[in-house]
Amino acid sequence: MLVMEKNFLQEEIEKLVETFGNSRSALIPILQEIQKKHHYISEFAQQEVARLLDIHPVEVYSVISFYAFLSSEPKGRNIVRLCQTITCDLAGKYSVAKAIERELGIAFGETTKDNRISLEYTNCVGMCDQGPAMLINDKVYTRLSPEKAVEIINEIK
Amino acid sequence: MEMKKNRQGAVLFSDYTRGKSIEKVVGMPRGDVLAEVKESKLKGRGGAGFPTATKWMLTAAAVAEKKYIICNADEGEPGTFKDRVLLDEYPALVFDGMVIGGYVTGAHEGILYLRGEYSYMKKGLENYLEEMRKDNLLGVNIAGKEGFNFDINIKMGSGAYICGEETALIESLEGQRGEPRNKPPFPVNTGFMGCPTAVNNVETLAAISHIVVKGGKWYQKYGTDKSSGSKLFSVSGDCKKPGVFELPWGTTITDLLKLVDADNVKAVQVGGASGVCIPKSQFDRKLAYEDAATGGSIMIFNESRDMLHILKNFMEFFVEESCGQCTPCRIGNVKLLEGVEMIESGNYTFSYITKLKELGQSMQVASKCGLGQSSPNSFLSILENFRDEIFNNGNGGVNVR
Numbered sequence: 157m158l159v160m161e162k163n164f165l166q167e168e169i170e171k172l173v174e175t176f177g178n179s180r181s182a183l184i185p186i187l188q189e190i191q192k193k194h195h196y197i198s199e200f201a202q203q204e205v206a207r208l209l210d211i212h213p214v215e216v217y218s219v220i221s222f223y224a225f226l227s228s229e230p231k232g233r234n235i236v237r238l239c240q241t242i243t244c245d246l247a248g249k250y251s252v253a254k255a256i257e258r259e260l261g262i263a264f265g266e267t268t269k270d271n272r273i274s275l276e277y278t279n280c281v282g283m284c285d286q287g288p289a290m291l292i293n294d295k296v297y298t299r300l301s302p303e304k305a306v307e308i309i310n311e312i313k
Numbered sequence: 314m315e316m317k318k319n320r321q322g323a324v325l326f327s328d329y330t331r332g333k334s335i336e337k338v339v340g341m342p343r344g345d346v347l348a349e350v351k352e353s354k355l356k357g358r359g360g361a362g363f364p365t366a367t368k369w370m371l372t373a374a375a376v377a378e379k380k381y382i383i384c385n386a387d388e389g390e391p392g393t394f395k396d397r398v399l400l401d402e403y404p405a406l407v408f409d410g411m412v413i414g415g416y417v418t419g420a421h422e423g424i425l426y427l428r429g430e431y432s433y434m435k436k437g438l439e440n441y442l443e444e445m446r447k448d449n450l451l452g453v454n455i456a457g458k459e460g461f462n463f464d465i466n467i468k469m470g471s472g473a474y475i476c477g478e479e480t481a482l483i484e485s486l487e488g489q490r491g492e493p494r495n496k497p498p499f500p501v502n503t504g505f506m507g508c509p510t511a512v513n514n515v516e517t518l519a520a521i522s523h524i525v526v527k528g529g530k531w532y533q534k535y536g537t538d539k540s541s542g543s544k545l546f547s548v549s550g551d552c553k554k555p556g557v558f559e560l561p562w563g564t565t566i567t568d569l570l571k572l573v574d575a576d577n578v579k580a581v582q583v584g585g586a587s588g589v590c591i592p593k594s595q596f597d598r599k600l601a602y603e604d605a606a607t608g609g610s611i612m613i614f615n616e617s618r619d620m621l622h623i624l625k626n627f628m629e630f631f632v633e634e635s636c637g638q639c640t641p642c643r644i645g646n647v648k649l650l651e652g653v654e655m656i657e658s659g660n661y662t663f664s665y666i667t668k669l670k671e672l673g674q675s676m677q678v679a680s681k682c683g684l685g686q687s688s689p690n691s692f693l694s695i696l697e698n699f700r701d702e703i704f705n706n707g708n709g710g711v712n713v714r
Binding site: 179181187188218219222225226242245278279280281282284286294 | 388390393394396397429430431432433468469471473474488489506547548549550551555557614618623626627629633634636
């Protein structure tokens with residue numbers, strides 16, 4: 157990481173600690189904000205958060221590794237999460253998944269070369285009455301068909 | 314996401330104006346409000362069915378400087394989406410219920426723990442809380458009651474099913490991995506930040522708002538003796554009208570299937586992946602705490618479905634979502650999934666499957682929290698109730714390996 161990038165990130169994390177406080181209970185909200193902006197939480201960010209919250213960096217890593225929506229590995233600018241749980245599965249998840257994979261040329265668990273999209277499966281997103289469903293970042297899309305899903309994905313920048 | 318207005322229901326979906334229950338309680342002594350809740354016989358709607366009045370009485374009785382009311386909106390059970398509908402369309406019921414909880418227990422702070430998958434709702438809910446503050450339904454001296462201060466914050470989950478378990482939820486709020494705690498102590502004594510905490514399901518709190526306005530007796534009229542009131546059922550799967558339906562407890566599965574227009578039904582999964590799979594021969598069973606209990610999830614499977622495929626999906630779910638803290642759950646679920654895969658590939662012996670069933674029973678007693686205690690339910694019930702289809706050439710032999 158460049159020194160300048162580090163400085164920016166450091167400043168950003170200091171601001172987050174100002175907003176959420178430096179108690180342990182502020183840890184997850186701080187990580188969620190970093191995740192949202194940078195799409196992952198780098199080692200440097202983990203160390204900075206640990207320093208400001210006065211905990212061991214491994215504590216920060218331990219929390220990140222526990223939660224599915226926090227990541228210590230770089231991800232694409234957009235994260236597509238297709239629901240893999242049973243009602244979405246029975247409603248046609250498989251063909252939707254295949255269509256997305258073909259279109260993007262990557263498999264689930266991978267990121268496109270241009271860093272535009274990371275593709276993941278997720279467990280029940282609470283849209284069982286309108287499946288198959290997927291989340292793109294914070295937004296939810298329902299009643300997907302293979303064509304509709306690809307159309308939505310092609311529109312994201 | 315689609316919105317459905319004008320839902321029909323006798324209790325939760327009946328008319329309600331924001332603040333009505335709060336305005337009523339501030340004129341009542343705490344004890345009277347609790348008595349009303351007790352009379353309603355309301356039980357926790359997350360699935361465990363603990364009496365709400367008892368939980369609140371214990372929290373109220375605990376002596377501490379700080380207490381908390383937590384609304385558990387981490388609904389992650391496959392097939393459940395009633396909390397999404399309540400928060401999206403009936404936020405007044407939920408938030409007013411939390412304020413009443415604060416009044417009764419003496420808590421000044423409420424936290425809505427919203428699952429990460431529902432982050433698209435956060436902004437709207439925050440705006441709603443702001444409106445409540447403007448109307449003096451949150452903040453200081455609420456509804457003109459001197460010294461009654463209460464406010465609600467929203468905290469987001471980050472994609473962990475286990476955080477729906479109340480102590481795991483509290484761990485998560487404290488900035489830790491969402492690993493369940495040993496009980497006792499229970500959260501009513503030692504909860505969030507070591508303070509007495511009542512953790513209630515979204516639907517429980519919504520019911521409270523109606524109970525306070527219309528009375529415990531009125532609420533008790535609905536449902537059965539042991540399961541009072543109504544329940545929101547999240548219905549999905551093979552039917553023409555999936556969605557959320559409010560029905561009194563005690564409704565039979567057959568009646569529910571008629572309501573949602575489901576044909577050729579082979580099985581109904583009651584209670585989500587951690588619930589039980591009920592075959593056609595038992596469709597006269599009642600949905601109630603004393604019979605087929607559920608936190609609301611009803612998934613319908615028709616004749617064309619392969620029950621082993623469904624079971625595999627459930628076991629994959631639990632292998633991913635087990636927090637890994639205790640051995641029966643961490644290893645047990647992996648072993649059960651392997652067993653399903655062995656059946657799938659035709660590479661199994663009946664004696665090994667019998668051993669796996671025993672393992673499932675051990676998990677039910679030896680796991681630390683509800684996840685591991687209930688995750689073998691679908692394994693045991695599907696292999697038992699659909700043994701003909703899976704092992705014995707039933708179903709015309711289509712699904713036999």
